[in-house]
Amino acid sequence: MHKHRTVPKLLSGLFALERRLPRHHEKYKFITEELYNTRAGYSGELEYDRYMKEVQTDFPHAVLHDLSLHHEGVYFQIDSLFITPDSIFISEIKNRADRIIVTANPTQFLQVNNKGESQLFRSPIAEVERKVQFLRKWLGRRNVNIPVKGIIVFAYNNQMQIEGEPRLPIYTSYEAPTFFRSLKPEKKIIEKRDISRIAIELARSHREYNPYPLVTHYKIQPHTLKKGVFCSTCTVPSIMIWTARRWECRLCGKRESDSHMAGIEEWFMLMPHKLTNQAFCEFTGIKDRHTAKRLLARSKLKQQGIGRGSYYELIP
Template sequence: MIYKKRKIPTRLQALLALDRRLPLNHPLKRQIAQQIYDRQAGFAGELEYDKYLKEFRPSYPHAILHDVTLRQDGIYFQIDSVLITPNEVILSEIKNIAGRVIVKPNPLQFIKESPTGERAAMRNPVTELERKTQLLTKWMRERRIDMPIRCLVVFAYENELVIDAKSPVDILFTYDVPIYLRQLDVQQHISSRQLHTIARAMKQSDCSFITTPLAQTYKLDPAEIKPGIQCQHCDHTGMRWNKGTWHCPKCQHLTREGHVEAITDWFLLMDNKLTNQQFCNFIGAPNRHIARRLLMSSGLQLVGIRKSAHYVRKQEQEGEAGGV
């Protein structure tokens, strides 16, 4: 059973928004395009993993959560995929690396080699998993969950993989995952009820890490970012409000929801809070009364009164699960 599906990562969503709203001749355009390419490749690798995992249909109860972010001792840690079986919790670290990957010993290193022969050390996925295992173990103990944790490093596509060192975790390709999982010796360590209680606790505790708005990250002047509502049909920026509907003057497309993406863009790019006046200026709302109505209907939370009033995104409450 899938408890949490995978969504487009917030950072990728922010980069795409920034790319849409930067002028074509902006000096950051090439850098942003490269980051989008890298992150889209990583996301595609995770979706490839998800596709193969669908082939895993065991007779015993299980739970799957994709892209889980938990917090322990004030530290956020993200897990690409979690599989909970009656026997153990399995964490998968998914990598989408082009070219050849070489695993070297003493110390354990992962080196990527391009088709031209250039080599570069990549972040060690085993070390990443060890850190996440320590944090997750503590997270579970605080909720009286006693389960062993197994870790997998999964490469999304068929790289040439040269392993010169014994790895403390299994290294697989995505197409190997269903067969690998079916061959596990699964004992009845916990009941079906306990398993689903753990999955619910993990889903409740999943917390999206709020990233710094990209205007701050790249030290951009707000004037460098194009305001306005962008048409979903022709990409024109500058839809106009008319009788309860946003109208595109270029292609004549009409929508009542055009401001929703613009609000998301604001929080991803500009600031973690939004005033009525800022909203009017950013989207081109005709007056503050219409702006207030649109903001109130967009699922935002109003904080403060009068001059200090502003809107923030509603945060998911971190669930406190009981014992299992």
Template sequence: MLMKNHEVPLALLKLAAHKRRLPQNHPKYQKIVNDWALYNSGYRGELALDYYLHRFNRSENFLLHSLRLQHKQNFQIDTVILHPNFILLIEVKNLSGKVNFDHGFGLMTRETSGQVQSFQDPIIQAENQAFHLQNWLNDFGVSGIPVESLVVFVNNHVHLTRSDEQNVDPRIIHANKLADTYNELHHKYPQNFLSNQTLHSIGQQMIQENKPLQVDLFHKYQLTPKAIQPGVICPACDFSSMKRNHGYWQCESCGHSSKSTHIDALKDFYLLFNDQITNREARWLFQIDSRKVARNLLAKQTLIGKNKGASYQLAFDTERDFAYLLSTKEKDQAGYSLVP
């Protein structure tokens, strides 16, 4: 039973908005592109996991994705399976290339196109998640049920290796082994520890306590609002200065026209700055001079206040309204796989 679906990471959406509104010659542009690629690859990997989970979808499982809980400190879980006999945490990795593990030094390296990157051993991360979850469960009044962790690589273009004679930890698997590993756990733990009612209550509590990560990218990357480029961006060619012409937006580069492209600009503003916008800010964003035109373009937004102090409430849903920022048409400039 699916209790909680995947969440689009807010940090991913904010990075995408910054990436498309910063000049490419800005000193922080490439760093933002690299971080966007990492977040995007991770999100795509979590979605790809669903294909393998469906192979052993059983009625006794309660499945939750994209959790960020707190027990003394925040801890994040990509996917958790609540089973009457055990709880399984899944940390998803969507890396391509040659991935090497050195458990003795707690390191993982990834080599692709002649470039080598170093990461923390994902087993350390998985064990930390299990530790925090066990403590969280104790506070909920649940103890004794086994908590297992897996690190699952979903990309078909990854080669997992080891750096010494020590075997790769068996909790690190490729996604095509997930169903077999799940069945092994089912045989390893034949005893029921928790009822379906208790499992459902645990899942509901997880959903209630879930707190998605909030991030201030201006502070993180030491950016100023002046770095952001205004304008209505053409969805056809990405030209950043469409002109308002007789009720339409017209792209001076490719000729594409639209009545509603400014809505995406408002969504960018929502992610970049604030959930409220003034007429003056809208004129800057749309690069127009007329207060009346700006007011008409904002007519579908809720007006707050009157006269010069008035603003408009922007109400967008991060799960539904930002598909234009989740396109994979771009080449991954950081070397991460965008589509498994």
């Protein structure tokens, strides 16, 4: 395994944004749906990864999950990549519930629920074909000439109805390992060392998609967010207060000295402004600027500037 999947920045940020967005906010429903879909998508990808651990072949191969690459000013994201001696496969993973109907001419994907209601969704085949073209160009710039192919994978064991022959193979996560195990490379375009070299270069070239700050990404006014440091124990969001050199939750009684660290992380996920002492006080609810300065100094941050013009940045 040359690259494992990690929790998307967008998912972490959406958790923070949903908690800080008032329920009456005009975008609250939209953000909760974004969070649900992003979490479901990540869960489906993890399901695929779990099954792919079963893949053992008699030919050299490399597996990379969750790649974000850049070519000619365009970023393109690949859910999973499988490199063999004669081809590279892009897996496009879809997390869709209910029954899936696929028609080949014209190419259409329908999701049908248990009430018989159908919903047309964007063809993942078109998505994969776009990524295939970009990856071919990306490889070509590095003098790697090998066929790039694509498959569609539905994360769970959906009831599938495929009418005609779609342009790309379609499987469930459970079936995907069988597909890869059954491959029989016809000719050796690249050697084992080349497979490893390409995989290492792909992993090095990965640039994680960064949607921060989310208030800018989703066009939300920063002042509409809830302020304060949230208790990490309470299931219902509870604001802690700073007292006697520590944070205390009035709801469950929990006491901690570093609860503000989560608040700092959320600031850099959500807010578009520089983190100053005053901004830290307003965001966390700390009343005393000297206390805020001491907490910021103890945090994993780098101070820039001096005096009233100083601000804090995350240490890379």
